[in-house]
Every structure is written in structure tokens, then in C-alpha cells.
Amino acid sequence: MLKLYTDIQFLTEAHRKSVFPLLFDLHYLKNEKLSDYYVLSNDVSNCDVIVFPTNYSQFIKFSKAFKNLLQLAKKHDKPIWIYSGGDYGFTTYIKNSITFRLGGFDSKLSDTNFILPSFINDPYLSCLPQGFSTLKKENEPTIGFVGHAKSGIFKYAKELLIHFKFKIKRNMGFVLADKQSFYPSSIKRAGYLHKLRLSKGLKTHFILRNHYRAGVQTQTDKQTSTQEFYNNIFNNAYTFCSRGVGNFSVRFYETLAVGRIPILLNTDCRLPLNDIIDWSKHCVILDETRKMSFENQIMEFHNSKTEIVFEALQKSNRALWETHLMRPSYFIKVHDAFLNKVS
Numbered sequence: 001m002l003k004l005y006t007d008i009q010f011l012t013e014a015h016r017k018s019v020f021p022l023l024f025d026l027h028y029l030k031n032e033k034l035s036d037y038y039v040l041s042n043d044v045s046n047c048d049v050i051v052f053p054t055n056y057s058q059f060i061k062f063s064k065a066f067k068n069l070l071q072l073a074k075k076h077d078k079p080i081w082i083y084s085g086g087d088y089g090f091t092t093y094i095k096n097s098i099t100f101r102l103g104g105f106d107s108k109l110s111d112t113n114f115i116l117p118s119f120i121n122d123p124y125l126s127c128l129p130q131g132f133s134t135l136k137k138e139n140e141p142t143i144g145f146v147g148h149a150k151s152g153i154f155k156y157a158k159e160l161l162i163h164f165k166f167k168i169k170r171n172m173g174f175v176l177a178d179k180q181s182f183y184p185s186s187i188k189r190a191g192y193l194h195k196l197r198l199s200k201g202l203k204t205h206f207i208l209r210n211h212y213r214a215g216v217q218t219q220t221d222k223q224t225s226t227q228e229f230y231n232n233i234f235n236n237a238y239t240f241c242s243r244g245v246g247n248f249s250v251r252f253y254e255t256l257a258v259g260r261i262p263i264l265l266n267t268d269c270r271l272p273l274n275d276i277i278d279w280s281k282h283c284v285i286l287d288e289t290r291k292m293s294f295e296n297q298i299m300e301f302h303n304s305k306t307e308i309v310f311e312a313l314q315k316s317n318r319a320l321w322e323t324h325l326m327r328p329s330y331f332i333k334v335h336d337a338f339l340n341k342v343s
Contacts, residue, residue, distance in 0.1 A: 005047035087246030088177035103248035106270035144236030259318030
């Protein structure tokens, strides 16, 4: 069991939305499963880890509390766990610390950056009451996608303007985020989907939106679009997944949760728990540097699976989400990895 020390004055309703995800389960939800692995301690000298209680970009604004935890960590020689939320994430250079973040670029991230999955609700409890079942293998892979994908000069100009506004805020210190080149995600996505749609060996079922979440305004519209989104994933063996503003894909985890196979466009991504999960066995990872077309890369993966293995993979992906990528499950794996590292 790991003993965690944090500044409990931040564990209030006011900070609930920005709290370190593990603390959310331990303090607010009091998850019984996690209580076998972690406990909040009020004795810093006897703890295993000091945890910054909220998102780094917010916690650093409370300079007195921030400096106090830093000094305690240094005095008692304790490691620090940091949560850097948001699309971009922020690289800290605090000695003896681990940063938990959603995205970033694998080639630029040190081993002290742990990638968080996007923590989502179980789609079989909210949108897919029919329950999990596998799809049989077909000769032609069925690929789904529902989401924001739009091209054109006006869309490009709009995304470029958003990027420059963010860049100005970052340079002025209003936003803590790693530097990132301009990436018009919806335009890139539309281009890749267009190429896949033209591929003769693939069956594509794409619903392209001009706006994020189809620009829904009402709760009813939101429920309808969510239902359509998950129905598309459920009814197709594969779902195309590519990054958004940040270098990660929420759709990737939603596909795994449904028990289907993500087709991930590799944009120098780092995936969660990559030291214990062989991700190449769970998804198609498209590599633009290969001389092989995307269609052929998908067919190579698809043809390598027998009918039995194909259905077993879907079961394996659903199980992987349950045992490694749900929030409690993920932090249990982190607990084990941390103990193995220090033992």
C-alpha cells in the first residue's frame, strides 16, 4: 500500500474538477477497490509520495501552498506526483517528480512523464444496453468514424487563428503548456478519412461533422449524437482515431471500451502503460513513414488474424480497458509499477 501526503485544504468542492484524478477516487468517491492500494496520510515523514492536489497550472498559483509541498518533499526526500491536465500538458523539471498527463510527444517526453488514459464512462452502462458482443471477421475490414472533420480554406484560417491566440497566451504566461506546432486536426482528419473512403479494399461508414459534437445545443441533441457515435463504433470492427488539439485521441479509449479495434494515426504519440502493454497487439498503428499505404497497413493487420483470433482480440480490448484503462484500474497498475521501481 502506498501512503500519499497532500495539502488537504484543496480537497474541497471548489477544486473538485481540477483535482489529481487519483485523489478524486480516494477522497470524493472513496473507491473501496483503491483503498487496498492507497491511503491518504497526514504524516509527511512516513508517506511514500507527496501529491500536488490539483492541476499543476492551477496549484502553482497558490504560491505558499506550492512552495510548502516542495520544501517538504526536499526535506523528507519524497517523490512528487504532479497532474498536468488539459489538451497540451506541461513539462515540469522538478527534481524527483513524475508528471501525469494526457498527451505530449513521445520523442520529447522523459521517462518521468506518465500518460493518462482519457477516463470515460462505460458505454455499455450509458449508451449500449445490448451489452458486449463480438463482430465476426469479414474479408473487407469495416471502419467507422463519427466526428469533427472538415476541410477548406476558411476552416484552415479559423484553426490557424485559434492556434495563434493560444500561442500568444502561452508566450505571455497566461497558460502553462508545452510548445506545439500548428496542427489543423479537423482538416488533417478529413483528408485521411477521404483517402480511406476511396480505398477499394475497405468498407467505410463515416459520418463527418462540421463542428465538435455536431455543434449540439440541447441535452436531447447531445444524447442523440452520443448514441449515434457509440452505435457506429459498436457496429464496425475498426474505428479511425487521430489526435485533436492535444496529441492524443479520446476516441481511441472509447473504441477500446466498446471492445473494438482502434486504427490509430501515430503522430509521435505515447500511449499509457507502454512498458507493460504491447499496443501493437491491440490496435492498428498507422505509420506515415512506412512506404506501405494506410489501406495496406490496415489490410496487413486484418489479414494476420484468423476468425478466432479476430474475435478474441475484441474481447481482449474490452478486458484491457476494464483492467488497465478505467481510472481505478489504471492507478492500481501505477501502484504496482511504482513499487517495482523502488523495490
